[in-house]
Amino acid sequence: MGDVVAELKPHFPAVSASKVRFLQERGLVHPERTPAGYRRYTPADVDRLRFVLTLQRDQFLPLKVIREHLDAVDRGERPQDLPGGVTLAPQSEAERLGHEVAGGERRRSRAELARDSGAAEELLEELEKYSLLPVDDDGGYSVHAVSVARAAVALAAHGLEPRHLRPFRAAADRELGLVERAVVPLTSRRDAATRTRVARRAHEIAEACLQLHSALVSTGLEQWDD
Structure with missing residues (x-):
């Protein structure tokens, strides 16, 4: 489970073992059981989780709808109505499932x-x-x-209009500057483990920045609440 969470963290900073277990309990992923009773996640299972998390985050689809798509894939069908025109492969080709949509890879x-x-x-x-x-x-x-x-x-x-939205570009650049400043001390080493740690920390910092921004805007909006 820890390896699965570590694999997903760079693109999904909020993912946790409890989240993965929740998705499993809802029937969205079906890891094998070892003779000792431990769950064994294959690369296809991880890609399946990546697909679910991506559609939740970027398309705001409810789990019921995502499950319907996955059930169709498991039956060997090829759903054509996914957001962005993404076409899922059958379960036998599940390794390609998550990569087609996760993190903007498509x-x-x-x-x-x-x-x-x-x-x-x-x-x-x-x-x-x-x-x-x-x-x-x-x-x-x-x-x-x-x-x-x-x-x-x-x-x-x-x-x-777009000309009114220029402050968002400036704000994003400032936040990215904060992220870069925080992770630069880690970039002196170039091994794979360090790159993974840097990416994870960068996403965590960015997520915190977005939460702060959202909280401040939400506070300002309270003046229009009833």
């Missing part, structure tokens, strides 16, 4: 970005103009770009 074209986010080309161009839209060197877009575009669509409906 890159999208410009057309797919527009389709998945509902953003018009004009809005995407404005987001790029103000350095708000993440894009790879090869022109691909990650799940984070989809989230940015979706948020921009929602804010545009309230009269907030």
